Amino acid sequence: MKIAINGAGIAGPALAYWLLEHGHEPVLIERAPAPRSGGYVIDFWGSGYDIAEKMGILPQLHQLGYNVGEVRFVDARGRKAGGFATEVFSRMTKGRFTSLQRSDLAATIYASIEGKVETLFGDGIASIEESPDHVRIGFEHAPPRDFDLVVGADGLHSRVRSLVFGEEAKFERFLGYNVAAFELTGYRPRDELAYVSHALAGRQVSRFSKRDDRTLFMLCWREREPAPIPGDDAGRRAALRREFAGMGWEVPAILAAMESVEDIYFDRVSQIEMPRWSKGRAALVGDAVACVSLLAGEGSGLAMAEAYVLAGEIARAGSDHAAALSRYEERMKPFLAAKQESARKFASSFVPETAFGVVFRNWMMRLMNIPPVADFFVGELSDDIDMPDYEAA
Numbered sequence: 400m401k402i403a404i405n406g407a408g409i410a411g412p413a414l415a416y417w418l419l420e421h422g423h424e425p426v427l428i429e430r431a432p433a434p435r436s437g438g439y440v441i442d443f444w445g446s447g448y449d450i451a452e453k454m455g456i457l458p459q460l461h462q463l464g465y466n467v468g469e470v471r472f473v474d475a476r477g478r479k480a481g482g483f484a485t486e487v488f489s490r491m492t493k494g495r496f497t498s499l500q501r502s503d504l505a506a507t508i509y510a511s512i513e514g515k516v517e518t519l520f521g522d523g524i525a526s527i528e529e530s531p532d533h534v535r536i537g538f539e540h541a542p543p544r545d546f547d548l549v550v551g552a553d554g555l556h557s558r559v560r561s562l563v564f565g566e567e568a569k570f571e572r573f574l575g576y577n578v579a580a581f582e583l584t585g586y587r588p589r590d591e592l593a594y595v596s597h598a599l600a601g602r603q604v605s606r607f608s609k610r611d612d613r614t615l616f617m618l619c620w621r622e623r624e625p626a627p628i629p630g631d632d633a634g635r636r637a638a639l640r641r642e643f644a645g646m647g648w649e650v651p652a653i654l655a656a657m658e659s660v661e662d663i664y665f666d667r668v669s670q671i672e673m674p675r676w677s678k679g680r681a682a683l684v685g686d687a688v689a690c691v692s693l694l695a696g697e698g699s700g701l702a703m704a705e706a707y708v709l710a711g712e713i714a715r716a717g718s719d720h721a722a723a724l725s726r727y728e729e730r731m732k733p734f735l736a737a738k739q740e741s742a743r744k745f746a747s748s749f750v751p752e753t754a755f756g757v758v759f760r761n762w763m764m765r766l767m768n769i770p771p772v773a774d775f776f777v778g779e780l781s782d783d784i785d786m787p788d789y790e791a792a
């Protein structure tokens with residue numbers, strides 16, 4: 400089948416990889432003019448890690464990854480107020496864990512299909528018109544083309560989802576936070592392999608020292624209602640200056656340095672809950688269909704698992720795309736719903752709402768240095784789902 404995939408982030412290229420393995424003809428469409436570099440760092444484990452192993456890309460991912468050793472909370476003067484050694488994650492996943500730039504994961508997956516899959520960079524799906532035996536896709540730039548299926552792998556604010564299912568607000572569950580991330584070169588101080596954070600009631604600033612003298616900053620704050628995202632960097636900088644005014648530690652210096660940054664990630668922390676994962680010849684995958692949010696610490700891996708199952712079910716069902724899409728949904732939706740629920744449970748303690756809550760959280764995190772306590776809190780980090788072996792399909 401010819402399958403149009405909107406979005407070449409994590410889910411899109413992973414889906415293209417597996418469709419290609421099963422002998423289909425995917426076409427990727429990506430709004431950005433080229434694969435992006437830099438950006439925020441993700442933890443990578445679970446079912447996505449297993450899929451990466453099947454794809455043979457684990458050695459590259461570990462080479463690009465960071466063995467983060469410590470999560471450290473500091474007070475307004477930079478003194479350690481809490482934190483823990485992160486070996487617990489490695490222990491609870493039996494070493495099947497790494498942290499890497501989201502863009503490095505995306506680029507590694509894309510490299511595995513580059514030259515084998517047609518990709519339209521700098522374009523996007525603008526219209527979808529379904530008829531009994533195909534779907535006609537209109538693009539923002541390229542001339543219209545016919546496909547057998549169309550898949551939205553275009554993230555939290557999916558265009559395919561809006562075109563097929565209606566406006567985003569119907570499916571978005573806001574978790575009460577906004578998040579921004581950006582990076583700087585040459586920032587000092589550096590703390591290698593440590594995730595260092597300072598929080599006040601409802602606000603948290605974190606930094607992570609990356610290779611090549613770069614530092615990633617992640618700013619997270621509570622927001623009562625979902626607010627529109629400022630459309631440009633100037634608006635984003637102004638919002639961050641306002642939200643983080645008056646904080647201690649390195650925050651004034653970070654905000655001052657931010658003035659030179661031109662690519663600020665800024666979004667609501669939300670989940671996506673879809674009553675149906677497909678309609679006719681259109682399906683959704685990754686954040687577009689079941690965004691778990693950063694609070695799950697696993698969205699990328701889950702997006703890869705969904706892509707693997709979607710491609711596998713398409714392969715198994717032959718030309719019966721309706722059966723494939725409904726089996727994909729049956730298999731993955733309850734699993735994703737459980738992941739979303741546990742992320743929501745974590746939401747209240749992610750950035751505590753009160754000053755007391757921050758102090759309490761910092762103290763609690765010290766207990767995580769006691770291995771049995773850490774093991775108890777983190778629990779068995781494995782995904783409760785069996786990935787079918789579609790190669791045998």
Ligand SMILES: Cc1cc2nc3c(=O)[nH]c(=O)nc-3n(C[C@H](O)[C@H](O)[C@H](O)COP(=O)(O)OP(=O)(O)OC[C@H]3O[C@@H](n4cnc5c(N)ncnc54)[C@H](O)[C@@H]3O)c2cc1C
Nearest residue numbers: 406408409410430441442523553554685686696697698699
């Ligand atoms: C701050 C932060 C921290 C996170 N931490 C973790 C973590 O620790 N572990 C983890 O596993 N996950 C984490 N995540 C979540 C993870 O990044 C996502 O779950 C994952 O990127 C989802 O992949 P995706 O391919 O579905 O969407 P995306 O990665 O968002 O990719 C969507 C792609 O579609 C493109 N696109 C968008 N709109 C259009 C359009 N109209 N036309 C064409 N193309 C379009 C975009 O340019 C992009 O390339 C975090 C997220 C955030 C924001």
